[in-house]
Amino acid sequence: MKIPFKTVFYGILLSLIVLAGCETESGDTVSVISPSIAGSGAYVHVDQEGGPVSFEYSHASGSTPQDIFFIFTNTSTSNVTTATTVSSLHSDSRSMPTAEMSGLQAPVGDPDLETYAREHGIGLRGKPEVTAYNANPPQMNQGESGAAYQLAIPEPLYYIVGDTNTFMNASTTDTVPATVRQIVTDGTITLNIWVADDAWSACSKHYCLDQAMVDAFRDKFLQAGSDNDIYDWVTNIFGSPWGSHSYDNLISATAAQSIDILFFDISNDGNLTDSDPNGGILGFFWSKDSFLTSSANYSNERLLFYMDSVLSAKKTDASWEISDYWPSEMVSTLAHEFQHMIHFYQKNVKRASSSETWINEMASMVTEDLLADKMLVNGPPGVSYTDDTAGSSGNTKGRLPVYNNYDYIGPTVWYEGNSALISYGINYAFGAYLARNYGGAALFQSIVQSSDSNYQAIVNAVVAQGYTETFTSLLQKWGVAVLSSDDTSMASGYLYNTGGGFTSTLNGISYNLGSVNLHNYDYGSLSGPKLHNLEELTALGGHYKMSNTYVRVGTAETGTFIKTVQMAAGIKLTVVTKDSQ
Secondary structure, three states, X not given: OOOOHHHOOOOOOOOOOEEEOXXXXXXXXXXXXXXXXXXXXXXXXXXXXXXXXXXXXEEEOOOOOEEEEEEEEEOOOOOEOOXXXXXXXXXXXXXXXXXXXXXXXXXXXXXXXXXXXXXXXXXXXXXXXXXXXXXXXXXXXXXXXXOOOOOOOOOOOOOOOOXXXXXXXXXXOOEEEEEEEEEEEOXXXXXXXXXXXHHEOOOOOOOOEOHHHHHHHHHHHOOOOOOOOHHHHHHHHHOOOOOOOOEOOEOOHHHHHEEEEEEEOOOOOOOOOOOOOOOEEEEEEOHHHHEOOOOOOOOOOOOEEEEEHHHHHOOOOOOOOOOOHHHHHHHHHHHHHHHHHHHHHHHHHOOOOOOOHHHHHHHHHHHHHHHHHHHOOOOOOOOOOOOOOOOOOOEOOOOHHHHHHOOOOOOOOOOOHHHHHHHHHHHHHHHHHHHHHOOHHHHHHHHHOOOOOOOHHXXXXXXXXXXXXXXXXXXXXXXXXXXXXXXXXXXXXXXXXXXXXXXXXXXXEEEEEOOOOHHHEEEOOEEOOOOEOHHHHHHHOOXXXXXXXXXXXXXXXXXXXXXXXXXXXXXXXXXXXXXOO
């Protein structure tokens, strides 16, 4: 009899029989595990610890041809460098480049990631030196008796359109002369938009900002009224970008009254000979500017983030529109970088903690996702913001094609340089899963406003939403959701895809997310999530920390299915079956 496992919660095995034998030499089979699962979307989390001996996995597939998948989850916070083996694995013609298979090192691009990013219109948010600085900012000095500290320096800084300033970038000599081109206030906060003088109208670059462009970005970030702009939508989730504190080397609490955005040519690509920059660094928030110059001698001493002027001004057709591809990506970047600004205050300053980079970046990417239909831009899934479905097959847009190619790497790492594109893909895929299963906006508010700095911030936030999970169970359920993302009937905790939207409401504001089907995304010749074969699994030589490795172990199976499995301590097995196509 087939048992519908879609309603089974983590740790409960139906019809699980373990026939124990004597312990023998390493590699000998000591038990037979025989859960009864079959049918598309069925799954079981096998209650068998990895160790020095192997076990036999067996179940009756029935008469309907089944594809059978093993998901190996590394529950450890470290890489496991012992290879997992499975007898008689299904042979899959797809393979990973050998350069990726050496000792669980940081993967290299295939094809070159910078080329891939530019060909597919994928931008980087942040720079390696900025990311490293934000992860380890200067020590914040406690003021007298821990009292709220106010600076003698007059703040906030008031401007009128046409005022000028020279901003410091990476040093006191790396400067950006700029002019205020727009100022707006909604009664609570004032926004000053600065444009580098060499990026303004009729500049020598191929793409120059003008007043209409600046006004369009202004309206996206801040307008008069409530619940109608990026500032309102993001602060509703995460809280204020600045406020009271007790540190005497940070800008004062009154700095919260204004935010500055500086548009300049971040990558110095405005004069490329082909006159067609396509990607690169879109923007960044640098926490140095929240310090006084006594602690960061090239601080601009204000709430500030930076945007690329070249891509902001890039046209799709003869006339510029905010809905053009790169301007709309820059709108998403406004939300992304604003989350980073808020994250620094809420986590580092207000709670005297920090976040590992992957958590901070995941929160920013999910922010783009939560706000996509409000900002009228296509978010990280690469599907139209007007479409709540998972879109169509052959999709090469957004962050998820890269995830598919590197799905064997866990979300708790962050690579630098061009390989950051890999981390964006992996971390967004995990964040998208969490947001769609455990509370959306409220979940990520709890993550950012947690005093925890590592994965425990996610576990505690999920528990606060009323769920009973560990990070291991989240990884295992995520693995099932990945393989079953083409199934719209999966149970809560296991789904990406309902065929429609997901809605969460926080403080009266609704946030909408579309469905995700990872089988719709292509990366080069790879269609859908990467599934390892025997040679790949062996060559990988182990498992990245806190990761899932996906293996197809049977195709069109009927009758009794038996495999012998050898996996190291800390590795857990999940089995998924799907009707063969």
